[in-house]
Amino acid sequence: MKIEEPSRDQEVWGEEARRQKKTAEGIIYGSPIPMLVIDKDHKISFWNNACEKLTGFSSKEMIGTDRQWEPFYPRKRPTLADLLIDDDIETIKRLYEDMNLRKSPMVEGGYEAEHFFPHLGPEGTYLYLNAAPIEDDAGNIQGAMITYQDFSERVAMTGKIKRSEAFVLNLIENSIDGIIATGSKGNIGIFNHGAAEILGYSPDEIIGKMSFPEILSKETAMAIRESFYSDRRGPPGKIINMEAHLLNKSKEPIPVRFSGTLLYEQEKEVGSVVFIQDLREVHRLQKEKEQAQRMAAIGRTVAGVAHYIKNILTGLKGGAYVINSAISKKDLELVKEGWGMVERNIDQIASIVTDMLIYSKERTPDYQIVDPNVLLTEVLDLMEEKASSAGVTLVRDLQPGINMVSMDRTGIHRCLLNLISNAIDACTLEGIMNGKGRVSAKTDSPAGWGVRFEISDNGTGMDEKTQERLFTDFFSTKGYKGTGLGLPVTQQIVNEHGGKLAFESRADQGTTFTLMLPEKRLPEPFD
Amino acid sequence: MPPLKILIVDDDADVVLFLSTVLKDHGYLTIDAQDGQEGLEKAKSVQPDLILLDLMMPKKSGISMLSDLAGDGATEKIPVIMVTGVSGETGIDLETFFRGSSTGKQDRKAIIPEGFIKKPVDPEELIRLVRKALK
Known part of the structure; x- marks a missing residue:
């Protein structure tokens, strides 16, 4: 920056020159940019209004002094302007190194720097400063100026961001x-x-x-x-x-x-x-839980089987007792009766083993085309004796002309036997029906299904607690007379057929079981 | 002295066969009935010295029969031993049931059985209970 300074030696002070100086001062003082100028003796010659505002030091107290350092530093030290006047580049570099010092792109011989001045203002101030030497026409340094820009707000904002x-x-x-x-x-x-x-x-x-x-x-x-x-x-x-x-x-x-x-x-x-x-951990825990549930189910199964086998053993022991007694009495008739007892218990073992195999899916279903009415009639005939000796009437309501259905004949036979036998038990076990028990067996074929078997009784019915546990393995309300496997096995067989097993029951009013088989059996995996 | 008569009431033919064999071997005479109804009729007609009574039977349960026995002057004095196959699963505690302490109900005249024996029946235990009941 060059300002034309008229030489004091010059005799003629032109009106024009004075006005120019006044204008320049006006610009400096009126500028919104804080600015100070020092002369070559390091004395402050300008300290503008914006600089007063920035520093809190008035131009009146500053001008003519060398206190330009005072608002910015705790101790006396040269400012950039001082060093420019002294042309002391070494010290500039040393003192301003950590202030992001660079040569000014705008002013030749000038420098720019940025620094936080903790001393300035209540919380310190971030300043961008631009220092430039002031030379006369001959290129001699007459002074130097510094302008400041407060960018504390920008720093605060940037910090926040x-x-x-x-x-x-x-x-x-x-x-x-x-x-x-x-x-x-x-x-x-x-x-x-x-x-x-x-x-x-x-x-x-x-x-x-x-x-x-x-x-x-x-x-x-x-x-x-x-x-x-x-x-x-x-x-x-x-x-x-x-x-x-x-x-x-x-x-x-x-x-x-x-x-x-x-x-x-x-x-x-x-x-x-x-x-x-x-989800690996979740999946692992799920698997662990399933495993634990399987183990618990196996435990229940083992306990149930043990319990039931114990009952059969009791029967076998009883049979053995009877046979022994008969032999010692040489009573051949009693031997036969005792042997019959043994045989019936052997049959029971065979039966529970079949149930277990079905339930554990070890047995391969054997699918055939079967007339549902013929099958149900067969089962009803088998149950007739049990029903009449218990004083229960079996009612048959078979819809004629039902189409043949593909099914595992032995499996479904077992299901129907289970359901009808249960129905008779429901009418008799508590002895409450007193000969008024009725079990009706119905067939028909609703749309979309091959056959629907409906077995209903007017027996004891089931309370909610019993209904909830109905399909739990080895749950029985029949004391030693039931294995508790009948319904789980029935359900299993029906599921294998892709069929549906449902029931409706009210305590003291009776129960209806519905067994539906699909028109077309689900294809087997490797059919 | 004529042999003592014991009426066995159970719907399970195998149980009847076993119990009667055990009892016969010890010199008792046995009569059997398949359900509570038949049991009640035979109790009246035969007038047994003791009744072995199953709990769950068709037509008439053991409990119902017990109450009928108590209500009939012809049968109320016959001692009864309950033969129970009921496990804890049904939640019935027979002792409590008959003492009435859990229900507090005494509206029906009831016989308190002379004894209880659990299935599977142990022959020696049975004979011990029978002898005690017949004393």
Whole structure:
């Protein structure tokens, strides 16, 4: 910067020159930019209004002194302007090194720097300063000036933004959930620690190098695309809690719970962010729980079988007692009776073994084409004796002309036997029916089904507690007379047929069981 | 002295056969009935010295028969031993049931059985209980 300073030696002070000086002073004092000028003797010659405002020091107390350092530093030291006057580049570099010193791009011989002045203002001030030498026509330094710009507010703002940015990044980075963000072309921009843990990649291997589809299995990629652009799992553009598989570094599918949202800027899709939760642990716990449940079921089964076998053993022992007694009495008739007892118990063992095999799916069903009415009649004939000796009437209501149905004849025979036998028991076990017990067996074929068997009784019915436990293995209300396997086995057989077993019961009013078999049996896996 | 008569009431033919064999081997005379109704009729007509009574039977349960026996002057003095196959599963505690302490109900005249024996029946235990009841 050059200001023309008329030489004192010059005789003629032109009116024009004075006006120019006045104008220049006016500019300096009126400028909103804080500015100070010192002369070559390091004495302050200008200290403008903005500088007063910035520093709290008035021009009146400052001008003519060398206190230019005072508002800025705790101790006396040269300012940039002082050093420019002294042309002491070494000291400039030394003192201003940590103040982001650089040569001014605007003013030749000038310097710029930025610094925090803790001394200035109640909380310190960030200043950008620009120092320039003032030379005369001959290029001799006559003084120097410094302008200041307070950028504390900008620093505070930037700090705030930086802090909130760091907070968000921290949040993303330290989330246990995996967080992955992509650009519009699927390129991965954020891949946090959680995602790295789940998928076995380090963020550096992924960010900017891989695209989202590369970590998706084919099915998952398709499902995600479909879900994002439909309202199937949350509104369009969002996916809420979908189970999906992502590929880890070894390309193994990892089960995750997947949520995500497409990102838009001015209605244009610019990327997506997805959140993933590792489901491996959940799946493992689920498996463990299932295993524990299986073990508990096995325990119950073993206890139930042991209990039932104990009953049979009692029968066998009784038979042996009777036979022994008969032998000692040489009573051949009693031997026969005792032997009959033994045989009946052997039959019971055979029966429970069959039930167990059906229940454990060890037995292969043998499917044949069967006339449902013929089968039900057969079972009813078998049960007639039990019913009449218990004073229960069997009512037959068979719809003629029902089509043949493919079924495992032995299995369904067993189911019907179980249901009818149960129905008779319901009428007699408590002795309450006193000969008024009725069990009716019905067939028909509702639309979509091959056959519907309906077995109803007017017996004791079941309370809610009993109904709840109905299909639990080895649950029986018949004391030692029931294995508690009848209904679980029936259910199992019906399920194997793709059929339906349902019941309706009211305590003291009776029970109706419905067994439906499909028109077309489900195809076997390797049919 | 003529042999003592014991009426066995049970719908399970195997149980009847076994119990009667045991009792016969010890010199008792046995009569059997398949359900509570038949049991009640035979109790009246035969006038047994003791009744072995099953709990769950068709037509008339053991409990119902017990109450009928108590209500009839011809049968009220006959001692009864309950033969129970009921496990804890049904939730019935027979001792409590007959003492009436849990229900507090005494509206029906009832016989308190002389004894209880659980299935599977142990022959020696049976004979011990029978002798005690017949004393």
